[in-house]
Amino acid sequence: MQALTKRYGAHTAVEDLSFTAPAGAVTGVIGPNGAGKTTTFRCLLGLVDPTGGRALIGGQPYRALEAPRTCVGAVLETTGFHPARTGRSHLRVLARAAGIDPARVDDVLDVVALRADGGRRVGGYSLGMRQRLGIAAAMLGDPAVIVLDEPVNGLDPEGVVWMRRLLRTWAGQGRTVVVSSHLLAELAQVVDRVVVIRGGRLVAETDIGSLNHVVVVRVDRPDVMVAALRASGAGHELRADGAIAVRGREPSEVGRVAAQAGVAVIELARATPGEALEAMFFAVTGDRGDG
Amino acid sequence: MGDLVAAEWLKLRTTRLLHGTAPAALLISLAAVIGSTLAADRAGIALESTRGLRRILPTTGTGALVVLIVGILVSAGEYRHGTAADTFLTTPRRHRVVLAKVAVGAAVGLAVGAITSAACITGAAALFRLRGVTFPFDDAEVWQSVAGTLAYTTLFAVLGVAIGTMVRNQVFAVAAALAWVGIVEHLLVNLAPGIGRWLPAAAGQAILRTPLDRLLGPAAGAAVLAAFALVITAAGLRFTVTRDA
Numbered sequence: 439m440q441a442l443t444k445r446y447g448a449h450t451a452v453e454d455l456s457f458t459a460p461a462g463a464v465t466g467v468i469g470p471n472g473a474g475k476t477t478t479f480r481c482l483l484g485l486v487d488p489t490g491g492r493a494l495i496g497g498q499p500y501r502a503l504e505a506p507r508t509c510v511g512a513v514l515e516t517t518g519f520h521p522a523r524t525g526r527s528h529l530r531v532l533a534r535a536a537g538i539d540p541a542r543v544d545d546v547l548d549v550v551a552l553r554a555d556g557g558r559r560v561g562g563y564s565l566g567m568r569q570r571l572g573i574a575a576a577m578l579g580d581p582a583v584i585v586l587d588e589p590v591n592g593l594d595p596e597g598v599v600w601m602r603r604l605l606r607t608w609a610g611q612g613r614t615v616v617v618s619s620h621l622l623a624e625l626a627q628v629v630d631r632v633v634v635i636r637g638g639r640l641v642a643e644t645d646i647g648s649l650n651h652v653v654v655v656r657v658d659r660p661d662v663m664v665a666a667l668r669a670s671g672a673g674h675e676l677r678a679d680g681a682i683a684v685r686g687r688e689p690s691e692v693g694r695v696a697a698q699a700g701v702a703v704i705e706l707a708r709a710t711p712g713e714a715l716e717a718m719f720f721a722v723t724g725d726r727g728d729g
Numbered sequence: 730m731g732d733l734v735a736a737e738w739l740k741l742r743t744t745r746l747l748h749g750t751a752p753a754a755l756l757i758s759l760a761a762v763i764g765s766t767l768a769a770d771r772a773g774i775a776l777e778s779t780r781g782l783r784r785i786l787p788t789t790g791t792g793a794l795v796v797l798i799v800g801i802l803v804s805a806g807e808y809r810h811g812t813a814a815d816t817f818l819t820t821p822r823r824h825r826v827v828l829a830k831v832a833v834g835a836a837v838g839l840a841v842g843a844i845t846s847a848a849c850i851t852g853a854a855a856l857f858r859l860r861g862v863t864f865p866f867d868d869a870e871v872w873q874s875v876a877g878t879l880a881y882t883t884l885f886a887v888l889g890v891a892i893g894t895m896v897r898n899q900v901f902a903v904a905a906a907l908a909w910v911g912i913v914e915h916l917l918v919n920l921a922p923g924i925g926r927w928l929p930a931a932a933g934q935a936i937l938r939t940p941l942d943r944l945l946g947p948a949a950g951a952a953v954l955a956a957f958a959l960v961i962t963a964a965g966l967r968f969t970v971t972r973d974a
Binding site: 480484500517520527 | 733735736739740746806810811812814815816817822
């Protein structure tokens with residue numbers, strides 16, 4: 439993504455956005471609804487023309503790719519299916535148009551565990567089954583780059599776990615995986631890199647490994663603790679559930695601050711990746727966790 | 730391009746679209762031919778005369794309206810069901826998709842036209858025999874009518890595909906096309922035939938050799954309808970390539 443800009447009339451959906459997604463890693467594009475994630479993906483996939491800048495895949499714009507399905511597999515939120523067509527036929531159509539060996543159809547149906555239902559019409563599929571059929575379609579050409587827009591939306595807990603495992607498997611195979619989500623916690627466990635977008639602009643791009651210094655503390659008098667943390671100069675957010683996320687401090691340091699402030703610690707722990715991501719997100723977007 | 734045409738045909742085959750529409754086109758035409766044969770007979774017109782044949786045979790093309798709708802669904806249906814993005818991900822050179830759809834639409838139109846013509850002539854011949862008249866298979870009027878039906882049905886299918894490419898809202902496209910053919914043009918042909926005869930549906934009636942003296946000749950009608958199909962296809966191509974999907 440190089441200085442990507444997309445305007446719809448007076449509305450700027452994406453502005454001067456630049457980031458890269460490396461191979462062999464899962465890059466998460468996160469941001470609230472309407473932040474420009476989907477527009478960014480549509481520009482990347484050649485579905486809309488950017489107003490300015492470029493979106494390249496392996497150095498080439500999507501529309502210049504010789505056999506796009508074998509380079510890039512994508513599932514967009516708006517991807518639909520003809521309800522009267524069977525899952526298998528949907529894939530056969532794509533394989534035919536892309537010049538892909540039809541034997542791949544059953545392979546990818548196996549990957550998403552839809553082989554038994556491949557002969558059923560998509561109209562009778564559940565939301566999760568449609569999601570999986572979309573993923574099967576993306577995998578048809580065995581692409582090196584995979585782009586998924588909100589892949590965990592509408593999945594049941596089991597499906598979310600399955601999706602996480604799939605993302606890790608792909609990255610482990612050396613593929614470039616780019617996923618978007620407005621749900622921070624869902625992604626935190628699987629992404630290697632995070633790109634935060636808000637209002638169409640990049641607000642942060644970082645490796646998840648560098649996010650780990652977040653401590654979550656729960657005390658009896660949060661207001662006193664917040665004041666003490668402010669005095670100590672530690673970045674922190676009071677969350678809606680009453681816990682405080684503290685950035686860039688070890689648990690022992692946070693405990694010491696609490697002791698000096700004379701508050702009773704109820705709970706003190708290093709943050710999960712999801713909490714760390716959330717803390718980073720609110721820090722860079724300027725939102726308060728309690729806002 | 731061959732793969733794309735095959736894929737478009739597979740798309741059409743793997744939905745139930747043709748299961749209902751092809752028989753519908755056939756039945757509508759057959760009903761129209763039977764109706765016009767009975768009406769001509771009741772009016773005392775000799776069925777096998779040129780006048781009789783011209784009353785009866787042009788109605789063979791009635792089913793083309795259904796083919797027009799099929800054409801619209803072939804292209805606008807991709808937006809209706811959200812498959813357009815996937816199609817363009819597979820084929821970023823979008824003009825090829827439109828051309829493949831036009832090819833498949835034309836083939837469907839031609840096939841439906843052929844089947845309909847065969848069924849209608851068989852049906853008419855049976856009715857003629859019931860009235861004690863031999864169907865004049867060797868009359869040029871018959872084969873000109875068959876050629877007209879084939880051209881009309883094929884062009885209407887292409888026109889449908891082109892309209893569906895321009896008007897992405899499937900329901901609106903079908904409603905607008907039917908209203909145009911059934912109401913707008915009907916009024917124009919009657920009120921302002923100088924203009925009306927140059928419009929697509931009137932040109933189609935001219936191809937079918939419908940006995941209305943306000944219409945163009947069959948060849949001119951075919952040229953006009955083909956020009957409409959071509960221009961709208963070209964506009965649809967440009968629209969599809971330049972617009973965000």
